Amino acid sequence: MNKLLEVKNLEGGYSNVKILNGIDLHVNEGEFVTIIGPNGCGKSTFLKVLFGLATHHNGTVLHGNEDVSGWRTDKLVNRGIAYVPQIDNVFPSLSVKENLQMGGVNLKTKELTACIERACNMFPDLKERMNDLSASLSGGERQMLAISRALISNPKFLLLDEPTAALSPKYQQEILANIDALRTEGITVLLVEQNARLSLARSDRGYIFSGGKVVYTGSAKSILDDPNIGDYFLGLQ
Ligand SMILES: Nc1ncnc2c1ncn2[C@@H]1O[C@H](COP(=O)(O)OP(=O)(O)OP(=O)(O)O)[C@@H](O)[C@H]1O
Ligand SMILES: [Mg+2]
Incomplete structure (x- = not known):
């Protein structure tokens, strides 16, 4: 299997504050991989370092065969990587449609329309809300919007940080099913999740982080x- 992402001995954090203490992890093309672990163990920081939003200190990040360690976010987006943050992942004062348009500022109108259509097909609930302010969306609808916006850049590799946090069981299932379905479109998924059982049930492999390290894979x-x-880790959900 081809490795889409290979991380070796990654250290990183915020400026000179070290949070990640040497992470080794890989994701094969087409896989769905879930990272779980206790609060504050560095899961979000890991995704942020991968996406150029937190500081890379040491170690290697290979994307395909290219060493992208410490690359800027815009360059990573151009390589087909997208990221959905854990919090503040939509612009609340913009409508749903405007949020989607923000994700596709580089696209021609025709392409953008097709991408918005795709989001509507994936999440029919959003279609009804296109002209509503995003601030008025439910938690589940917000996550749908955040994922749809990330998909507008047509990524091949999607990083998601707790997309089902604080959602009702119905939305948790629906969102994870939709993320899983992205694999049929050739999108590889790396997910951080507190709803460990639900997410692992759809994953190929998992990693357990603790204290900025991988303690099990x-x-x-x-x-x-x-x-x-x-018992120990899944009980946290
Ligand atoms: N911007 C920041 N500046 C400095 N330290 C930070 C920053 N963001 C997070 N941290 C610290 O980094 C550590 C890891 O946080 P991180 O958000 O990666 O954990 P997490 O595993 O995602 O936790 P959770 O399950 O609660 O989302 C924590 O000690 C946190 O306080
Ligand atoms: Mg987090």
Whole structure:
């Protein structure tokens, strides 16, 4: 299998504050990989360092065969990587449509229209809300909008930070099913999730972080089935 992402001994954090203490992780093309772990262990920081939003200190990040360690966000977007942050992931004072348009400022009108159409097909709830202010959306609808906006750049690799946090069980299932379905469009997924069981049930593999390090990795099934790992980490959800 081809590795789309290979991270070796990654150290990073915020300016000179070190949060990640040597992460080794890879994602194969077409995979759905979930990262879980306790609050404050560096999951979001890891995604931010990968996407050029937090500081890379040491170690290597390979995307395809290219060393993209410490690259700027705009260059990573041009390579087909997109990221949905954990919080503040829509512009509340803009309408749903305007949020989507913001994600496609570089697209021609025709392409943008096609991308907005695709978002509407993926999340029919959004179609009804196109002209509403994003501030008026429910938590689930906001996540749908944030994911749709990330997809407008036509990424091949999607990084998602807790897309189902604080959502109702119905929305949790719907959003994870939609993320899973992206794989049929050739999109590889790396997800951070507190709803560990739900997400691992759809994943190929998982990583457990603790204290800025990987403390366990294996098939999603092995994590779900292991009573020791399961009881300790999955109980956090
Ligand atoms: N902008 C920042 N500047 C300095 N330290 C930060 C910043 N953001 C987060 N941290 C610290 O980095 C550590 C890891 O935080 P991070 O957000 O990566 O954890 P997490 O695993 O995503 O947690 P959660 O499950 O609560 O989302 C925490 O100690 C946090 O206080
Ligand atoms: Mg986080």
